Amino acid sequence: MALFSVEDLSVTFRRRGHTTTAVRGVSFAVDPGRTLALVGESGSGKSVSLLAATGLLPGRATVRGAARYRGTDLTRLSPSRLRRIRGRRIGFVFQDPLSNLHPLRTIGAQIGEAITAHERVGRAALRRRVLDLLGEVGIRDAGRRIDDYPNHFSGGMRQRAMIAMAIALNPDLIVADEPTTALDVTVQASILKLLRRLQESHGTALIFVSHDLAVVSEIADDVVVMRDGEVVETAPVERITTDPRHEYTRELLDAARRGAAPTRAPEVPAPPAAGKAPLLRATALHMTYRRPGRKGAVTALTDVSFDVREGEIVGLVGESGSGKSTIGRIVAGLARPTAGSVALRGEVCNEPGRGPVRLGRSLRTAIQVVFQDPYGSLNPRRTVAATLADPFVVNTDLPAAEIRARVEELVRRVELPASVLGRYPAQLSGGQRQRVAIARAVALRPSLVVADEPVSALDITTQAQIVALIRRLRAELGTSFLFISHDLGMVAGLCDRVVVLNRGRIVEQGPVGRVFDDPRDPCTRELLDSIPGRVARV
Amino acid sequence: MIKHIAAHALRALATLLAVLVITFALTRIAYRNPAAVLAPRNATQETLDGITRALRLDEPWYLQLWHYLYRGPDIQGAPMGLFNWPPALGYSFRQQRPVTELILSKLPVTLSLALGALVIWMTLSILFGVAAARKPDSPLDRALSALSYAALSVPAFLTGILLSYFLYFTLSTYGIRWFPGSGYTGLTEDPLEWARHLALPWLTIAIAEIGVFQRVVRAAMLDVLGADYIRTARAKGVTERRVLFGHALSAALNPIITLGGLELAALMGGAIVTEQIFGLDGVGRLAVEAAAGGDFPVVIGTTILAAAIFVISTFAVDVITRLRDPAAG
Numbered sequence: 106m107a108l109f110s111v112e113d114l115s116v117t118f119r120r121r122g123h124t125t126t127a128v129r130g131v132s133f134a135v136d137p138g139r140t141l142a143l144v145g146e147s148g149s150g151k152s153v154s155l156l157a158a159t160g161l162l163p164g165r166a167t168v169r170g171a172a173r174y175r176g177t178d179l180t181r182l183s184p185s186r187l188r189r190i191r192g193r194r195i196g197f198v199f200q201d202p203l204s205n206l207h208p209l210r211t212i213g214a215q216i217g218e219a220i221t222a223h224e225r226v227g228r229a230a231l232r233r234r235v236l237d238l239l240g241e242v243g244i245r246d247a248g249r250r251i252d253d254y255p256n257h258f259s260g261g262m263r264q265r266a267m268i269a270m271a272i273a274l275n276p277d278l279i280v281a282d283e284p285t286t287a288l289d290v291t292v293q294a295s296i297l298k299l300l301r302r303l304q305e306s307h308g309t310a311l312i313f314v315s316h317d318l319a320v321v322s323e324i325a326d327d328v329v330v331m332r333d334g335e336v337v338e339t340a341p342v343e344r345i346t347t348d349p350r351h352e353y354t355r356e357l358l359d360a361a362r363r364g365a366a367p368t369r370a371p372e373v374p375a376p377p378a379a380g381k382a383p384l385l386r387a388t389a390l391h392m393t394y395r396r397p398g399r400k401g402a403v404t405a406l407t408d409v410s411f412d413v414r415e416g417e418i419v420g421l422v423g424e425s426g427s428g429k430s431t432i433g434r435i436v437a438g439l440a441r442p443t444a445g446s447v448a449l450r451g452e453v454c455n456e457p458g459r460g461p462v463r464l465g466r467s468l469r470t471a472i473q474v475v476f477q478d479p480y481g482s483l484n485p486r487r488t489v490a491a492t493l494a495d496p497f498v499v500n501t502d503l504p505a506a507e508i509r510a511r512v513e514e515l516v517r518r519v520e521l522p523a524s525v526l527g528r529y530p531a532q533l534s535g536g537q538r539q540r541v542a543i544a545r546a547v548a549l550r551p552s553l554v555v556a557d558e559p560v561s562a563l564d565i566t567t568q569a570q571i572v573a574l575i576r577r578l579r580a581e582l583g584t585s586f587l588f589i590s591h592d593l594g595m596v597a598g599l600c601d602r603v604v605v606l607n608r609g610r611i612v613e614q615g616p617v618g619r620v621f622d623d624p625r626d627p628c629t630r631e632l633l634d635s636i637p638g639r640v641a642r643v
Numbered sequence: 644m645i646k647h648i649a650a651h652a653l654r655a656l657a658t659l660l661a662v663l664v665i666t667f668a669l670t671r672i673a674y675r676n677p678a679a680v681l682a683p684r685n686a687t688q689e690t691l692d693g694i695t696r697a698l699r700l701d702e703p704w705y706l707q708l709w710h711y712l713y714r715g716p717d718i719q720g721a722p723m724g725l726f727n728w729p730p731a732l733g734y735s736f737r738q739q740r741p742v743t744e745l746i747l748s749k750l751p752v753t754l755s756l757a758l759g760a761l762v763i764w765m766t767l768s769i770l771f772g773v774a775a776a777r778k779p780d781s782p783l784d785r786a787l788s789a790l791s792y793a794a795l796s797v798p799a800f801l802t803g804i805l806l807s808y809f810l811y812f813t814l815s816t817y818g819i820r821w822f823p824g825s826g827y828t829g830l831t832e833d834p835l836e837w838a839r840h841l842a843l844p845w846l847t848i849a850i851a852e853i854g855v856f857q858r859v860v861r862a863a864m865l866d867v868l869g870a871d872y873i874r875t876a877r878a879k880g881v882t883e884r885r886v887l888f889g890h891a892l893s894a895a896l897n898p899i900i901t902l903g904g905l906e907l908a909a910l911m912g913g914a915i916v917t918e919q920i921f922g923l924d925g926v927g928r929l930a931v932e933a934a935a936g937g938d939f940p941v942v943i944g945t946t947i948l949a950a951a952i953f954v955i956s957t958f959a960v961d962v963i964t965r966l967r968d969p970a971a972g
Contacts, residue, residue: 161874188880191880204871209969257969
């Protein structure tokens with residue numbers, strides 16, 4: 106008998122009289138000790154079906170069908186009996202390890218609670234067990250870190266803490282919902298390794314939700330491919346990767362292979378300004394932070410120098426904490442460096458000092474930013490038209506009709522239908538929002554756009570479209586891009602040159618082809634090796 | 644942290660000084676001829692001139708201000724200004740007693756009233772607010788929100804009179820004397836009598852505050868209940884009660900503490916209407932009577948007290964929220 110099975114599960118949401126069906130007749134099963142992967146893009150109903158099966162969906166959802174754990178239908182259990190199964194028999198690991206940890210409680214308290222929710226344990230014994238768990242999930246110096254708050258943990262360490270909570274009571278089943286999506290590749294590899302090791306030593310079954318077939322192929326025994334709330338294909342992982350039957354599975358497989366075996370950017374004609382002074386020059390940037398209440402300073406950047414030429418796309422890669430975003434913020438004038446300077450066409454636009462960076466209008470509009478989270482960076486209460494009109498209203502004296510025309514042209518340029526103009530960000534998809542954010546950035550024809558992880562919050566097919574858009578905007582407008590990413594496949598496909606960072610230092614920089622084919626620094630090699638499926642399938 | 648506290652304390656002192664100067668100026672504008680207000684009705688011109696000289700009302704304002712700060716508005720002769728040691732707030736013109744002493748004698752009443760009401764309104768607001776946020780738009784939520792608007796829109800003097808009519812007057816006609824209609828007994832004298840006397844005033848204030856706070860708690864809880872870490876707590880198998888009161892409430896507490904501190908400070912400066920209805924001899928009543936009677940040392944004194952309580956309360960709120968924030972270190 107299967108350990109856990111979902112039978113003909115349907116989930117509908119009601120909101121203001123509208124009903125939407127998120128999951129339609131989904132069935133799958135996992136045996137003890139095995140790994141089942143649910144694959145599909147965002148909105149395909151993977152997470153919703155698991156949350157519905159375990160009673161974790163917020164109200165207003167109607168769940169039909171059955172979810173059996175060792176024969177007991179969880180959807181029919183009373184809340185208190187279901188509670189006793191969650192955490193003890195079924196452990197959970199969720200996607201974003203920051204938002205999933207309580208910000209005002211220590212890591213130790215949160216892990217300890219996973220135990221005390223089901224057992225009576227003395228304080229000293231509890232602390233010992235939490236320390237053991239921290240050690241088991243590979244957190245070094247556990248005795249010192251146990252009383253830290255989540256904001257002192259890196260993304261990878263937070264995810265390890267989440268895993269510690271999930272395995273605290275030795276459950277039969279762990280549900281891991283996109284556990285590595287928010288992490289960068291090297292951390293992703295170590296988390297996958299950890300999950301596999303724990304599974305082997307405890308004989309736990311694992312349900313692994315992901316949008317990335319490359320990751321899934323490394324960990325799963327069986328794969329369920331979902332799309333639009335329905336299962337389109339179920340098969341052992343070998344058959345899915347070698348002989349996909351459904352068209353959508355083939356698409357996902359292609360996307361995963363593209364990420365693993367980077368396609369080269371089409372040859373770009375030599376930038377027109379080659380030979381002249383570079384568009385942007387960052388010289389010997391240093392950055393140190395003081396942490397409130399703690400002694401000493403943290404060094405974020407050490408002696409970082411690089412150029413961006415006219416019309417060039419430069420990739421900035423490195424794991425989280427390597428200083429990529431700090432460089433982006435300094436180049437965009439959102440933070441001041443502790444030492445060094447940034448110059449645009451020979452004119453200094455950021456250097457050490459106090460207070461915010463103040464620039465003249467020409468410099469201010471010359472560098473624009475696109476952020477990772479398109480939802481957080483658009484004002485939810487303003488329509489797309491209003492958001493896109495802002496750059497013109499603030500920086501130009503154009504009449505309203507002219508602004509209207511420019512906004513419409515912008516929307517066309519980023520391949521959005523004119524109907525989005527009257528909509529609010531909440532009514533747009535993630536990809537559409539990011540297009541709006543890009544349109545806003547290129548509105549005033551800047552010389553340089555700093556794009557900080559612009560696609561990592563999007564699913565794979567949308568990522569490809571946004572990358573194509575960036576490439577086309579560069580060709581049409583001649584804009585240079587500083588493309589910050591932890592996704593090497595993406596960087597290889599898009600950028601002309603790449604700058605590799607490790608712990609705030611540049612370890613390697615050069616043309617994409619050279620750096621990727623012949624990495625000279627061990628850090629670069631490690632980054633390349635961590636791309637899931639790269640070794641296995643190229 | 645210590646640097647932050649010191650900077651905050653300095654700012655607070657500057658605020659208080661500004662409040663003092665402005666109130667002083669206001670009393671000079673409000674009472675054109677304090678001597679006439681203070682003098683007996685059939686006083687001769689000599690008496691009036693004598694009072695004017697004694698209070699130095701014929702001097703320029705900056706000398707008067709200095710005199711007030713250093714010596715205090717004394718008729719008796721001993722310096723009782725703020726810049727003296729021990730600092731004092733001068734002498735009441737009407738009651739012939741030091742202002743500090745007057746205020747201290749009324750403060751227990753006002754503090755009992757404000758703190759007791761705080762406990763009642765916070766407990767009920769949190770219970771109601773959490774219950775409403777648990778199932779938004781449910782019949783319970785709708786009922787609580789209707790209750791809240793009703794409590795908000797009925798003014799305190801009406802609630803007070805209604806409570807007093809039904810729970811004091813009507814009950815006593817049936818011979819039930821649970822709640823006295825007015826008066827105050829010290830907490831140290833008889834705790835039960837203290838609570839009995841304050842029950843109706845507490846309710847009067849609490850009803851008005853619950854109208855606001857229940858909504859604040861509900862909104863803050865709704866914000867937090869959608870968070871991923873709440874789902875994590877449920878996934879760990881934590882009981883629903885702990886999820887609501889342990890995880891969600893602790894994360895939702897900041898706006899509640901901030902607004903609560905402000906409201907409490909406002910009440911401690913004197914709950915004028917409630918004190919009046921239930922015949923409580925508190926700071927609010929003292930201030931109103933002083934203002935009506937031209938007793939401006941008391942007016943300045945009670946104003947400074949209210950301002951100081953406000954400053955201390957915002958300071959306390961700031962320290963508490965900082966201590967709760969792990970990012971502030």
